[in-house]
Amino acid sequence: MLLQRRSSRTGEDRFPLPAQSARRVAAARPDLLSEEDTMPDTPATDVIGRVDALLKESRRRYPDALATAGRLRESQHGRQLSWPSWCWPPMAGFHAYLTGKGVFPALELGRVTALTLWRLGRGVYVPDTEVADNAAGTLHATTSGGAAAWDRAVLLRVQDWARLPEWCCYLSFPSGFERREDVDAVLAPAGVFVHLEHDHNTGRPELRLLLDIDGTWDNLIPIPVYLDRPTLGAALADAGAVTQAVQAGHIGADVRSLAGPTRTDAVSGLIAWNVLPLALSLIDPDARFAGPTSPGTVPAPAQRHAGGLWKPAPATTQWNITYRSPGPHLKLVPTM
Numbered sequence: 093m094l095l096q097r098r099s100s101r102t103g104e105d106r107f108p109l110p111a112q113s114a115r116r117v118a119a120a121r122p123d124l125l126s127e128e129d130t131m132p133d134t135p136a137t138d139v140i141g142r143v144d145a146l147l148k149e150s151r152r153r154y155p156d157a158l159a160t161a162g163r164l165r166e167s168q169h170g171r172q173l174s175w176p177s178w179c180w181p182p183m184a185g186f187h188a189y190l191t192g193k194g195v196f197p198a199l200e201l202g203r204v205t206a207l208t209l210w211r212l213g214r215g216v217y218v219p220d221t222e223v224a225d226n227a228a229g230t231l232h233a234t235t236s237g238g239a240a241a242w243d244r245a246v247l248l249r250v251q252d253w254a255r256l257p258e259w260c261c262y263l264s265f266p267s268g269f270e271r272r273e274d275v276d277a278v279l280a281p282a283g284v285f286v287h288l289e290h291d292h293n294t295g296r297p298e299l300r301l302l303l304d305i306d307g308t309w310d311n312l313i314p315i316p317v318y319l320d321r322p323t324l325g326a327a328l329a330d331a332g333a334v335t336q337a338v339q340a341g342h343i344g345a346d347v348r349s350l351a352g353p354t355r356t357d358a359v360s361g362l363i364a365w366n367v368l369p370l371a372l373s374l375i376d377p378d379a380r381f382a383g384p385t386s387p388g389t390v391p392a393p394a395q396r397h398a399g400g401l402w403k404p405a406p407a408t409t410q411w412n413i414t415y416r417s418p419g420p421h422l423k424l425v426p427t428m
Contacts, residue, residue: 119190134240139216139264139283140408142307147214147408149309150207157208160189162402171205175290178254180209180394183300202314205286206302209260214393214405219373219413221266227372228269242365243353248295248372250319250339255375257391260287262304263370264365284367286374289316292346301367315360324368326362329353329419333376373413382412410420 150157164185175182186205190197219227235241264283285302297319305311321327329349353361373379383389391411396402 107241131156132190142412143216143262144408145307146309147207147211154204156202158211158404159413161185161208179290181257182290182292199314202302203312206260206287209287210262210285211404213258213391214408215391216262216264216408216410217256217374218410219266219370221269222381222415223373223376223413224266224269224369227376229371231372239362239365241324242361245324245365247319247324247327250377252298253299257374259394260285261374280366282307286371294346296346301364303363317364324361324364325353328357332357379413379415382414384409
């Protein structure tokens with residue numbers, strides 16, 4: 093599937109739904125709801141304040157995560173871990189970091205990985221409605237069935253996703269997008285972190301989504317999307333099958349689901365259906381950035397200190413993704 097310009101249109105990651113989301117699902121989609129739900133409601137603030145608060149919490153919990161990951165990346169060659177240039181570094185390194193601290197990874201692995209990678213650039217991206225509508229139309233046209241056929245949505249290859257402008261991006265819904273007729277607003281999070289992952293055991297490329305439900309750490313929910321599967325349904329069903337295999341002791345297994353997506357997969361799938369158009373807008377070749385300074389500025393890539401340490405971005409910056417404003421095409425963060 094190529095992202096094309098269209099006219100606007102009217103286990104490891106097996107997670108329990110947060111309480112706020114579960115009540116919404118219970119009212120509108122009782123067929124998808126399971127019983128698990130414990131997290132409290134917390135109102136979100138503005139997008140930059142909300143994401144900065146998450147970063148502050150990440151640094152409080154894991155103050156040395158960035159320095160540790162940076163050293164791992166610098167010592168990549170000659171070590172057992174190796175990975176493609178579009179990954180910085182893989183989650184296996186963060187897994188070792190967490191277990192070394194006595195932390196059981198599970199959901200925490202997706203959280204600390206995304207927030208550490210996001211700290212390098214601290215970009216918050218908001219696509220114009222026209223860009224988001226175009227991306228949604230392109231994705232949704234592959235199913236011919238709307239949200240009910242989310243499992244048939246065709247996935248782009250990792251080579252396409254390698255055009256992400258930063259190692260990890262935070263995306264926020266443009267105003268009114270959640271009210272589209274082909275968006276399930278009940279399952280729309282406040283925002284989403286997006287980054288790429290290279291599975292150390294299998295070599296599998298993955299698109300990693302970390303859902304920001306309400307601006308709280310405990311309600312950051314990871315969803316892995318396997319990019320070597322043809323459809324969203326196959327990607328999520330196989331992720332569930334792999335989780336079950338790992339829980340049974342088959343570490344490094346890369347299995348296929350024979351039964352297809354489960355009800356839990358359907359919740360993940362509908363959320364991914366909602367947020368994938370935002371992610372696709374990041375790699376739309378016709379879209380451009382409109383930043384807070386002069387036209388032509390681009391998100392600053394992560395920089396290293398002279399001593400080899402990676403330098404995080406000093407502040408969070410909001411970027412609009414648009415067809416209308418002049419600016420540069422989206423680019424992959426260069427390997428340093």
